[in-house]
Amino acid sequence: MKVRLCLRLLLGAVCYFLPYADCQSAVLISEQLDARGDASPGYCDIVAARIWQPDSRHYQLEVETAAPLPIFNNETDWIWFAWLLDTDRNPATGQPHDNIGSEFNVRGVVSEDPSVNCGMIDLVSSIPALGGEVTKFVSGNKITIILPFDRIAGQNNFRFQVVSESFINGVRATPDVTGIGSAVPATQPFPADNPLRVVADSYGGLREGITAFTPQVWLQGEDGRPVFLQPGDKIELYSYFNYLNILGRTVTAYPGVFHPTPLAMAVNGRLSDNRVAVNLGSIWIDPPVVHLNTVTPGKDHATLSLHAADAYGTTISLAGRNINWENFYQAPAIQVLPLSTPGLAEVQCNASAGGGLSDVKAYLDGVPSHSYAHVRITTQDYNLPPFSAYAGLYNTFFNSHDF
Ligand SMILES: [Ca+2]
Numbered sequence: 001m002k003v004r005l006c007l008r009l010l011l012g013a014v015c016y017f018l019p020y021a022d023c024q025s026a027v028l029i030s031e032q033l034d035a036r037g038d039a040s041p042g043y044c045d046i047v048a049a050r051i052w053q054p055d056s057r058h059y060q061l062e063v064e065t066a067a068p069l070p071i072f073n074n075e076t077d078w079i080w081f082a083w084l085l086d087t088d089r090n091p092a093t094g095q096p097h098d099n100i101g102s103e104f105n106v107r108g109v110v111s112e113d114p115s116v117n118c119g120m121i122d123l124v125s126s127i128p129a130l131g132g133e134v135t136k137f138v139s140g141n142k143i144t145i146i147l148p149f150d151r152i153a154g155q156n157n158f159r160f161q162v163v164s165e166s167f168i169n170g171v172r173a174t175p176d177v178t179g180i181g182s183a184v185p186a187t188q189p190f191p192a193d194n195p196l197r198v199v200a201d202s203y204g205g206l207r208e209g210i211t212a213f214t215p216q217v218w219l220q221g222e223d224g225r226p227v228f229l230q231p232g233d234k235i236e237l238y239s240y241f242n243y244l245n246i247l248g249r250t251v252t253a254y255p256g257v258f259h260p261t262p263l264a265m266a267v268n269g270r271l272s273d274n275r276v277a278v279n280l281g282s283i284w285i286d287p288p289v290v291h292l293n294t295v296t297p298g299k300d301h302a303t304l305s306l307h308a309a310d311a312y313g314t315t316i317s318l319a320g321r322n323i324n325w326e327n328f329y330q331a332p333a334i335q336v337l338p339l340s341t342p343g344l345a346e347v348q349c350n351a352s353a354g355g356g357l358s359d360v361k362a363y364l365d366g367v368p369s370h371s372y373a374h375v376r377i378t379t380q381d382y383n384l385p386p387f388s389a390y391a392g393l394y395n396t397f398f399n400s401h402d403f
Pocket residue numbers: 034035036037038039045046047176
């Protein structure tokens with residue numbers, strides 16, 4: 001485990017030294033430089049907050065820190081940066097801060113906990129707006145958030161201030177706060193050859209010995225036609241989590257890693273509208289089909305086993321992992337009870353509930369299994385052949401009166 005961790009840290013460090021997109025195709029709307037050394041650790045120390053405008057509908061909010069943003073090894077650690085947007089330019093309205101009354105707060109959170117790691121627009125005033133989750137990217141010393149104007153009700157003319165806060169190893173770091181900047185959308189028409197959209201591959205699977213791939217990216221013009229990449233175009237990749245080794249345009253899986261992660265692509269500094277969903281490794285349940293009945297001893301329970309392998313096909317040890325089983329359709333006839341051996345669970349009939357049907361899935365360290373166990377329970381023993389007679393998950397059982 002330690003070897004793998006060191007490898008990840010080493011390869012992660014290499015990634016940090018790759019050049020970061022400098023947004024050549026976006027307009028710099030505002031820049032707030034901040035002192036270096038006025039917050040610690042260095043990844044909490046904001047040295048610049050910038051707002052770029054890549055087109056007529058979005059800002060790219062950027063924070064640059066004194067040190068690279070870390071790879072956390074503890075799900076309870078987090079750091080966030082918040083852009084406080086004072087969209088009526090009135091410090092007396094909205095959420096009060098020292099010299100800012102924010103109508104919207106845009107947060108970029110970095111955490112190993114997928115339920116926390118996000119970009120988010122918080123609505124902190126009475127202005128009706130969509131708000132919600134937005135795309136966030138982390139690369140080296142920078143965190144970037146895509147802010148669509150329509151998510152803040154078009155209130156894109158604002159004062160802003162950026163603050164940092166973090167909680168690492170149970171300690172709150174020294175927060176940092178920038179001066180107040182001003183953002184006014186560019187009135188220029190954006191260059192006609194500036195593509196409207198950057199679209200990346202939607203999916204990349206690294207599993208069963210497929211350990212590397214090169215995702216493709218396309219450009220789309222204002223008129224909907226494709227804009228072709230030129231030989232000198234600069235293409236870069238950004239991983240949402242540090243679960244991938246990115247060297248140039250190639251993505252490679254780390255040994256032992258099975259967490260999925262989204263990936264963004266950039267062409268000449270402009271980030272893709274969508275993200276590449278990269279699945280790493282395989283997580284599956286055996287057997288895929290289970291048929292039980294409530295009346296025959298020995299046929300009223302079965303053992304399910306969870307398996308996992310990384311992209312290289314190497315078995316992932318389940319010892320010490322967080323494993324949760326789920327009765328997906330919440331069928332009352334089915335009970336799923338984890339056994340003491342990691343990765344094993346017993347599925348049982350709840351006789352008083354009659355027949356039922358459900359899919360049972362499992363989560364390994366929060367990552368859902370890629371397959372289900374399809375469980376059917378009847379109130380009679382139909383002497384059905386073993387599950388192996390049912391070749392797939394979608395075979396039909398014909399005792400319909402029972403379900
Ligand atoms: Ca600072």
